[in-house]
Amino acid sequence: MTRGQKILAGSVLTLLIALTACTEQTPRPSGRASVPPGQQAEPQATPALELIAGMPPYTSTTNVYAAAGADQFIEAVRGDKPLVYVPNTGSDDVWVIDPETYEVVDKFPGGPEPQHVVPSYDLRTLYVASSQVPSGGLVPIDPRTGTPGKMIDVQDVYNLYFTPDGKQGIVVAEFYQRLDFYDAATWERTSSVTFPECAGINHMDYSVDGRTMLVSCEFDNRMLVVDAVTRTKVRQFDLDVVADGMPQDTRLTPDGRHFLVADMMAAGVYVFDGAATRRTGFIPTGKGAHGIYFSRDGTLAYVTNRDEGTVSLIDLATLTTAGLWRIPDGGSPDMGGLSADGRVLWLSGRYHDEVYAMSTADGRLLARIPVGSGPHGLTIWPQPGRYSLGHTANIR
Numbered sequence: 001m002t003r004g005q006k007i008l009a010g011s012v013l014t015l016l017i018a019l020t021a022c023t024e025q026t027p028r029p030s031g032r033a034s035v036p037p038g039q040q041a042e043p044q045a046t047p048a049l050e051l052i053a054g055m056p057p058y059t060s061t062t063n064v065y066a067a068a069g070a071d072q073f074i075e076a077v078r079g080d081k082p083l084v085y086v087p088n089t090g091s092d093d094v095w096v097i098d099p100e101t102y103e104v105v106d107k108f109p110g111g112p113e114p115q116h117v118v119p120s121y122d123l124r125t126l127y128v129a130s131s132q133v134p135s136g137g138l139v140p141i142d143p144r145t146g147t148p149g150k151m152i153d154v155q156d157v158y159n160l161y162f163t164p165d166g167k168q169g170i171v172v173a174e175f176y177q178r179l180d181f182y183d184a185a186t187w188e189r190t191s192s193v194t195f196p197e198c199a200g201i202n203h204m205d206y207s208v209d210g211r212t213m214l215v216s217c218e219f220d221n222r223m224l225v226v227d228a229v230t231r232t233k234v235r236q237f238d239l240d241v242v243a244d245g246m247p248q249d250t251r252l253t254p255d256g257r258h259f260l261v262a263d264m265m266a267a268g269v270y271v272f273d274g275a276a277t278r279r280t281g282f283i284p285t286g287k288g289a290h291g292i293y294f295s296r297d298g299t300l301a302y303v304t305n306r307d308e309g310t311v312s313l314i315d316l317a318t319l320t321t322a323g324l325w326r327i328p329d330g331g332s333p334d335m336g337g338l339s340a341d342g343r344v345l346w347l348s349g350r351y352h353d354e355v356y357a358m359s360t361a362d363g364r365l366l367a368r369i370p371v372g373s374g375p376h377g378l379t380i381w382p383q384p385g386r387y388s389l390g391h392t393a394n395i396r
Helices: 003-018
Strands: 083-088 093-098 103-109 114-119 126-130 137-142 159-162 168-173 178-183 189-194 201-206 212-217 222-227 233-238 247-252 258-263 268-273 279-284 289-294 300-305 310-315 320-326 333-338 344-349 354-359 365-370 379-381
Touching (some): 103 365, 114 159, 126 159, 159 201, 168 201, 212 247, 212 258, 268 289, 279 320, 289 333, 300 333, 333 379
Parallel strands (some): 201 247, 247 289
Antiparallel strands (some): 083 379, 093 103, 114 126, 126 137, 159 168, 168 178, 212 222, 222 233, 247 258, 258 268, 258 289, 300 310, 310 320, 344 354
């Protein structure tokens, strides 16, 4: 680590002294984060922050996504074509939307069961993750032109992430209950880790220092904590708000103090401390809680409630619900992301074969656009930020 990195890391550490601060114990129906029965939110010591090898230093001591603020493009993406890419798992294709006109401008094959469109670590390629076993793979897209390339033979790509140094891609092989590590340049597999206790392994995110991964197990109603250096399981959290829970999207909050995990069956968001050492609360949002996205200024989280056609707003300073947007005439908002300026939230309508564009100013529906069958993890491009850790735009 360079002298500059050590100084910056020390500044971030000062901010994170409150990482495991106590959470208020309030009834769950209030919308505030609540401590699980039998558990007490006692303060714990925060270890010294040392970024995992190769991870870029942060540009801010208060927001891990500060470099991905409104319209903060790196030079390499400034010429990329503004487009929305929509993978459709039912029709095995990708539909492309012009974000200015809301019109479909292109369609191309996305491989068998395309699930998500994922920006590469260096933001220079978009990958369509095709998950069907055993015939799936990655379809690369050139973001400069929006044109697809030849599918890369990669097994069971339900989701795709990257190591914090960008050297390896992490294929979330849901069917095989594995994390497969690939050379991100050649797409040759270098190692695999199997987690038999994690049926439905699918979403994850990193702690501030990049050393800890929190991973969701959709069909086992639990979360795994994995050491990103040794790639071994550290602990697990068996979720308990409902017996048949299905944890989904997993995101580190902008201040780095919390992980949020949306749970479809629990109809809300679990809260963990930023080091993934303990669960600290639960925030009710709505039926089918699924995707989590952050406002460009880092003050709000948008949570899609797929089974009731709504989007919940969470105030990240207080971890309380701050509003509810309802899609007129119903819908099934799933996965997506924010426009570069943060003014429009783009979401797939999983069960309605459509895409929604919603104003972040007031939740107004700007457009609903018919697409293929079973739209899932759409990505709007270009995006601000320096590097991608995966999924539909987890960019820092």
